Amino acid sequence: MSVLTHGTGSFFGGNSTFADVMLPRTTNTYMHEYNQIAQTASYLNTPERMWAAWYAYIGNDVLATGIMxxxxxxxxxxxxxxxxxxxxxxxxxxxxxxxxxxxxxxxxxxxxxxxxxxxxxxxxxxxxxxxxxxxxxxxxxxxxxxxxxxxxxxxxxxxxxxxxxxxxxxxxxxxxxxxxxxxxxxxxxxxxxxxxxxxxxxxxxxxxxxxxxxxxxxxxxxxxxxxxxxxxxxxxxxxxxxxxxxxxxxxxxxxxxxxxxxxxxxxxxxxxxxxxxxxxxxxxxxxxxxxxxxxxxxxxxxxxxxxxxxxxxxx
Structure with a gap:
């Protein structure tokens, strides 16, 4: 599991949602989230980065899962x-x-x-x-x-x-x-x-x-x-x-x-x-x-x- 955190929540795994623990966004684009995750969690493979970036980009787990x-x-x-x-x-x-x-x-x-x-x-x-x-x-x-x-x-x-x-x-x-x-x-x-x-x-x-x-x-x-x-x-x-x-x-x-x-x-x-x-x-x-x-x-x-x-x- 990743230990990358924002505030008190774990970015990967745990009980916190992606929306709760996402690093501050400077621009609301999917590629921005993907690139940020690729830089901070290089051990993840491409599908895992795409998955995490999707939840971070949408910012709401229920909405992200529902659309997907x-x-x-x-x-x-x-x-x-x-x-x-x-x-x-x-x-x-x-x-x-x-x-x-x-x-x-x-x-x-x-x-x-x-x-x-x-x-x-x-x-x-x-x-x-x-x-x-x-x-x-x-x-x-x-x-x-x-x-x-x-x-x-x-x-x-x-x-x-x-x-x-x-x-x-x-x-x-x-x-x-x-x-x-x-x-x-x-x-x-x-x-x-x-x-x-x-x-x-x-x-x-x-x-x-x-x-x-x-x-x-x-x-x-x-x-x-x-x-x-x-x-x-x-x-x-x-x-x-x-x-x-x-x-x-x-x-x-x-x-x-x-x-x-x-x-x-x-x-x-x-x-x-x-x-x-x-x-x-x-x-x-x-x-x-x-x-x-x-x-x-x-x-x-x-x-x-x-x-x-x-x-x-x-x-």
Whole structure:
């Protein structure tokens, strides 16, 4: 931890905020803050200097985290969706499309994008805005230097497992009659999903399923008091990638599920949209396999065979 101080507060780490401990500013520019930090904390790497300079430049931790979180979410979400929009228009790649007879039109994608944007600004933005106070309450760090890479990796691995369990049972519950009709049906408007449709859902569903994404890190932090906002950001980015890719509608020879055992992938979730039932998991396949809720003709065939074998045995 740094020992650079201003007044009585520690500039890096501790309980003080960046705004409280920042050295006096002679000009209100981001580059001024960056250069000042580079001179006084040369042991920090470039990303750490950029991070600290951002908080110092904004001068308000809640505002700094809120702006950075929302911009990150929008850039990552739509930035990841754009390649899939292009892939949808390349006929040479059409052979990798899972439901080849269902290609989303430009109008469908535009209508989807409008609802997703509306949801981002009306539902997700308020939640993102209150993230920093909640994170601070549970002891989540936002200071520099950043945690080591190994810690980031194993914590995110835990988050993936936790979120997948939450998503399975929550998603399965949303397919119960009244909940499906009044909440989840919106998400199933597209029986052949595409990237933009990953967050095409009712506000209630966005909040309900989002709890799994946010509560895993918060619970971990509350128990261990050992989590950094950067780890949270990387987790959110990877979770967005997973959700968008699962809705892409394409299964390539290099798709992740062909190299990572039990990874769900687009083929798993595409079948869920096509059949409207089963394959409830988000990232992994094990919950569906354990609970016998796989979707698709092969899974249905195996269930019939088990049922016939059981009937023959009891006869």
């Amino acid at each position: 979180s929302f911009m990150m979410h929008e850039i990552v979400y739509f930035g990841r969706c754009i390649p899939w929009l292009i892939v949808d228009r390349i006929k040479a790649l059409r052979k990798y499309k899972i439901q080849t007879h269902k290609v989303p039109t430009a109008q469908e994608q535009w209508d989807c994008a409008k609802l997703v944007l509306l949801s981002h600004f009306t539902v997700e933005l308020p939640q993102i805005w209150f993230f920093h106070p909640m994170a601070q309450y549970f002891g989540m760090a936002h200071t520099v230097p950043f945690p080591p890479l190994y810690k980031i990796i194993y914590q995110i691995a835990i988050f993936f497992v936790f979120e997948d369990a939450w998503h399975y049972w929550s998603h399965r519950a949303l397919h119960w009659g009244p909940l499906y009709k009044n909440i989840h049906k919106i998400h199933h408007q597209y029986s052949a999903p595409f990237g933009l449709a990953a967050e095409y859902a009712s506000p209630i569903e966005v909040m309900f399923l989002g709890i799994g994404t946010v509560s895993a890190p918060i619970l971990w932090c509350a128990i261990t008091q050992d989590l950094h906002v950067l780890t949270m950001y990387i987790w959110i980015v990877l979770r967005l990638f997973q959700a968008i890719d699962a809705h892409s509608g394409f299964d390539f020879p290099w798709s992740l599920h062909k190299f990572v055992p039990m990874w769900a992938g687009a083929d798993w979730h595409d079948t869920h949209h096509e059949k409207f039932i089963g394959n409830y998991s988000s990232s992994f396949r094990w919950w569906d396999l354990m609970m016998d809720t796989q979707s698709g003709p092969e899974a249905a065939k195996k269930r019939r065979e088990r049922k016939l074998a059981k009937a023959a045995k009891s006869a």
